Amino acid sequence: MVGQLSLMAVLPVLTRAFGPAALGEYQVATAIAMTLQPLATLRVEFVLPATRYSANARRLYRTGVLAILVVAAVAIAVGIVLAVVGGGSGVSVSMMSAALMAAFGLTVVDNARLIRSGQLKLLARRNLISGLLAAGLQIVTVLVGGSILFAAFSILAARLISMAMTRGRGFARERVEAGDEDTPYTIRRIIPSIVSGVTATATSQSFVITSGALGAGSAAFVGVAQRAAGAPLTLIGQGLGQVVQSRLAPVVRARRPDLARLVRRQILILGTCSLAIAAAIIVGAPILAEPLLGEGWGAAGDIAALLAIPMAFQLVVGPLMPVLPMLARERLLAKLQIWRLVGTALVLALSLGMGIGLVGATIAFGAVTVAGYVVMLVIVLAETRKYDRSCHESFMALDIAQTNIRSMELCNDGD
Known part of the structure; x- marks a missing residue:
């Protein structure tokens, strides 16, 4: 921090x-x-x-x-x-x-x-x-x-x-049981991963790039506003994101049916922290922009306040996005990110075409961003529940198989 x-x-x-x-x-x-x-x-x-x-x-x-x-x-x-x-x-x-x-x-x-x-x-x-x-x-x-x-x-x-x-330390050797082989990270998984990553970043940065159409200064205002509004969230988000990944990855490696519960808990923790910080940004950014950034940067404070809620949702969703690649669901993530990019591009194009100005475009960008993140949260939760059911069924099948083997051994001993 x-x-x-x-x-x-x-x-x-x-x-x-x-x-x-x-x-x-x-x-x-x-x-x-x-x-x-x-x-x-x-x-x-x-x-x-x-x-x-x-x-x-x-x-x-x-x-x-x-x-x-x-x-x-x-x-x-x-x-x-x-x-x-x-x-x-x-x-x-x-x-x-x-x-x-x-x-x-x-x-x-x-x-x-x-x-x-x-x-x-x-x-x-x-x-x-x-x-x-x-x-x-x-x-x-x-x-x-x-x-x-x-x-x-x-x-x-x-x-x-x-x-x-x-x-x-480097990569320590670990004991891996038979049947726990890694799902190969082949080109069929790499391409959707790249697509989802590029489109996700393009979506979040699209406002900085397109705001340049409103003037060179607008891109600076938007970029500084995103950095100023995102900085407090990043203070907590970077550490929490790394902790979230470190807690979820062992569950996936061990194939334990406990992923959905952990994800719900992380959503609650991240959501509580992000909303509290967003409230502070909404109140403080317009007041503190010029005293902190210098004369002429007041517009950046107004934009930061408008972007506080979308960036709060980003803090909640961002640390959970690695879950889908961990589950070899890169194609699903790519589809979600592509639809987010298409929706954001359409909204920004309409905003610029209608001439609603920088503030209006910021509000439109924030609304479509929040909507996209809500959809992604719903799908991540659904995929983790599906994973838990799959793990539970695998464990049940293994228990049945082991029980049958023990029964056969007892029968053989009786003979």
Whole structure:
């Protein structure tokens, strides 16, 4: 939490050092990086914690890291090409996207390794070091008069250093009973995973990108508002999300019929925390925007207040999304995310076409976001109940088989 607080605290420094235009580029690069992240990691971070065999987990880990490096190299190459042809701001956006995507991707894949092995204290230490380092490096960038490009690369440097300092133990060998083989993470599962990840991120970041049609400053206002409104939720959400995954993954690995109960409990915990924080954002964001962010950033506070409820739902749903890939239900998740993206795109297109302005578009985006998250919660609960029934039936069949074997042995002994 301290690490996230430090990143939140440095936001007023960035808004004062860089104007809306420069921060608009940074926010667009962040949106692109988050959209590319599922493609870069192949979503192995969702599957890895629930993988039973260490050899398979290690293979997934290496595949994810290699994919990240390839996508980052492509993004850098695009930036170089744009620089040659005179791409203007596209050069810095491409370079920042590569750095941020690598930072986000490498972190989530390595965090999945720690979650699988139960090294949660080390994970908490990593979150602390990463946040403090990133904030410190961004402040140094401002002090030496560096560009917004260096602020983005500060995130990558901080993530790499924190991972090196909290490496922990590797993939320990685990005893796996016969019949507990992992469901292969083949291309038939990878493609839907990537599609669901890209569409989910595109949906959440679509407002930042499309708001640019209302002016360069609008993208900055929306991006800063999402970061400001999301920061308090992320303070709790990052830690809770990792804890949720660490509790659900062992249940799936052991195939225990207890998943639905745990998911319901996590929804209650996450919902209580997120709604309390959302209420504080709704009241405080419009009042504190200009005093904290600087003169001219009052619109960001109004937008943050409007986005508080949708982001509260995101805190509840986000940590539970790995459940479907853990259950090898990537196609279902992909379908859900595609429908969310289509619905959000239609609403934003209508909002911009009707000329209802930035505030009206924000309200419309928030409404369709909440509706999509409610549908996803209902489906996740249904899938966990189905999984529990399947596990229970398997255990019953096993008990019957063992009983029959013991009966046959007794009969043979009697003979």
